[in-house]
Amino acid sequence: MIARGVVIAALIVGVAVFPAFAGKYPVKLLQEILIWGIFAMSLDLLMGYAGMVSLGHSAFFGVGGYVAALALLKSPGVVSGLLLPAAAAALAALVIGFFSIRVSGVYFIMLTLAFSQMFYAVTFQVAWLGAEDGIVGVPRLAALGLDTAQPLQFHFSLVALVAVGALVLWRIVRSPFGHVLRGIHENEPRMEALGYAVNRYKLLAFVIAGTVAGVAGSLYTQLVGSITPDAFLWTTSGEALLMVIIGGTSTLAGSMLGAAAFILLQSLVSSYTERWMLILGLTFILLVLFAPGGVVGALRGRVGIRS
Amino acid sequence: MTPPPLLAITALTRTFGALSALAGVSLSVTPRTRHAIIGPNGAGKTTLFNVITGQLAPSSGRIVFDGLPVTGLPPHTVARRGISRSFQRTNLFPKLSVLENLRLAAGADGRGSWSVFGRVDRLRAPLERAAETADAVGLEARLAMPAGALSYGEQRQLEVGVALATRPKLLLLDEPTAGMSPEETQRMTRMLEGLPREVTLLIIEHDMDVVGSLAERVTVLHYGEVLTEGTFDHVKQDPRVYEVYLGSA
Numbered sequence: 001m002i003a004r005g006v007v008i009a010a011l012i013v014g015v016a017v018f019p020a021f022a023g024k025y026p027v028k029l030l031q032e033i034l035i036w037g038i039f040a041m042s043l044d045l046l047m048g049y050a051g052m053v054s055l056g057h058s059a060f061f062g063v064g065g066y067v068a069a070l071a072l073l074k075s076p077g078v079v080s081g082l083l084l085p086a087a088a089a090a091l092a093a094l095v096i097g098f099f100s101i102r103v104s105g106v107y108f109i110m111l112t113l114a115f116s117q118m119f120y121a122v123t124f125q126v127a128w129l130g131a132e133d134g135i136v137g138v139p140r141l142a143a144l145g146l147d148t149a150q151p152l153q154f155h156f157s158l159v160a161l162v163a164v165g166a167l168v169l170w171r172i173v174r175s176p177f178g179h180v181l182r183g184i185h186e187n188e189p190r191m192e193a194l195g196y197a198v199n200r201y202k203l204l205a206f207v208i209a210g211t212v213a214g215v216a217g218s219l220y221t222q223l224v225g226s227i228t229p230d231a232f233l234w235t236t237s238g239e240a241l242l243m244v245i246i247g248g249t250s251t252l253a254g255s256m257l258g259a260a261a262f263i264l265l266q267s268l269v270s271s272y273t274e275r276w277m278l279i280l281g282l283t284f285i286l287l288v289l290f291a292p293g294g295v296v297g298a299l300r301g302r303v304g305i306r307s
Numbered sequence: 308m309t310p311p312p313l314l315a316i317t318a319l320t321r322t323f324g325a326l327s328a329l330a331g332v333s334l335s336v337t338p339r340t341r342h343a344i345i346g347p348n349g350a351g352k353t354t355l356f357n358v359i360t361g362q363l364a365p366s367s368g369r370i371v372f373d374g375l376p377v378t379g380l381p382p383h384t385v386a387r388r389g390i391s392r393s394f395q396r397t398n399l400f401p402k403l404s405v406l407e408n409l410r411l412a413a414g415a416d417g418r419g420s421w422s423v424f425g426r427v428d429r430l431r432a433p434l435e436r437a438a439e440t441a442d443a444v445g446l447e448a449r450l451a452m453p454a455g456a457l458s459y460g461e462q463r464q465l466e467v468g469v470a471l472a473t474r475p476k477l478l479l480l481d482e483p484t485a486g487m488s489p490e491e492t493q494r495m496t497r498m499l500e501g502l503p504r505e506v507t508l509l510i511i512e513h514d515m516d517v518v519g520s521l522a523e524r525v526t527v528l529h530y531g532e533v534l535t536e537g538t539f540d541h542v543k544q545d546p547r548v549y550e551v552y553l554g555s556a
Contacts (some may be wrong), residue, residue, distance in 0.1 A: 193383075194411065
């Protein structure tokens with residue numbers, strides 16, 4: 001327990017001081033990994049713990065991103081960069097979740113997918129959201145004595161935020177509420193027969209996951225300085241889904257590893273060939289065939305790491 | 308003076324297309340009794356349980372539990388009112404440990420289950436009740452084992468345990484000895500006999516030895532109707548009961 005805490009603390013420090021040793025591009029890759037990692041972790045809360053496979057998680061990433069963009073252009077405070085995007089994503093998740101959790105399995109996938117594509121269609125059309133060009137020139141958060149337009153300050157606050165987000169998710173899956181989610185995943189009718197108002201628990205899980213995804217969307221907008229309708233595209237959800245599966249579902253840490261594997265592979269392979277999607281696809285097939293538990297599952301088997 | 312019934316079912320029907328699974332069942336269960344429902348296959352016993360617990364909506368009729376109507380309420384609401392059930396086909400959380408299966412059941416009353424940042428091992432009351440229930444169903448030595456790794460007989464014991472751990476006023480047991488060996492059946496019967504008296508028991512059972520040793524009152528269902536009701540000895544001597552059992556054999 002203490003050993004694990006030391007390892008995690010060392011990891012956070014290592015990630016935080018990374019810019020001292022690396023150039024601009026590796027640092028940007030690392031920041032992308034952190035943002036996609038926390039996004040994938042929020043999806044893992046749904047998929048791996050509550051058993052709700054969603055292909056519409058991009059909706060909350062996009063809502064967070066767009067709200068952050070609009071708000072930061074007005075004023076670069078904490079409310080604009082963090083609270084508003086989180087609240088907007090939570091609200092979107094509450095509405096989408098209210099309808100989606102009534103169905104399960106393939107229907108849940110289709111419904112969440114349809115909702116996220118609706119956001120895509122709307123942002124693609126609406127002029128004051130920049131239509132297909134999206135919103136560009138978004139400033140980064142500057143408040144509480146921080147000016148994240150400065151690369152190092154942005155990096156530190158990003159690392160801190162992602163660490164806090166990961167800690168929150170980690171506490172949630174180990175909480176009584178998290179255990180209820182596992183029960184629902186394992187045997188939903190029995191949970192209902194025991195007296196659990198299953199849909200309310202699922203809705204709360206959906207809102208929590210959506211909120212974290214919204215924060216990830218806001219961070220991403222601040223990282224690249226812009227947001228386009230593509231954020232809502234189902235491929236955004238699909239990539240997060242792949243990251244979760246590559247890393248190993250219901251492990252949380254696996255989602256971060258999966259994000260790292262996905263983004264590093266993408267950047268590595270795409271520098272050699274245009275057909276990086278093909279290589280990525282093959283890698284994914286091999287991984288699912290030979291390591292169905294993902295990276296974490298494979299490591300557990302080898303080194304005897306326990307959850 | 309007889310106490311008011313804990314469960315009062317009036318003229319309950321449930322049809323599936325042209326089939327009448329329940330064709331007007333009326334039934335009273337007295338508090339603190341052990342009441343068995345017997346009848347040949349297809350008599351509507353499990354359908355009756357499914358309608359009582361809200362898994363199925365009734366076509367017509369009334370169910371009053373503890374003085375309040377529960378007709379057509381969703382399963383989790385019925386469970387919260389104090390009716391718990393076990394299933395004919397084992398229906399557990401196979402990947403979770405025995406203790407966690409029982410703790411989830413014990414925590415179903417909601418207190419603590421909404422805690423998003425709390426810790427499971429701090430939920431003292433549900434954990435204690437889970438351990439007590441494990442003792443009651445004879446699984447105290449298996450607490451850490453995943454439910455899916457238990458023997459069939461032990462899984463049936465846990466099935467009853469999970470239903471019991473919610474601390475129901477009325478416990479519905481759907482063939483707790485289904486598929487058990489004679490030794491396992493004996494163990495299960497002893498376990499059921501040892502259950503606290505304040506839990507009223509409504510039990511579907513095929514094994515007449517179990518019914519004879521456990522039930523103070525027996526209702527015979529046949530084609531969705533109550534054929535007769537009384538003590539086990541009374542029911543046993545009813546020639547119609549023999550007829551429906553032999554007729555369906």
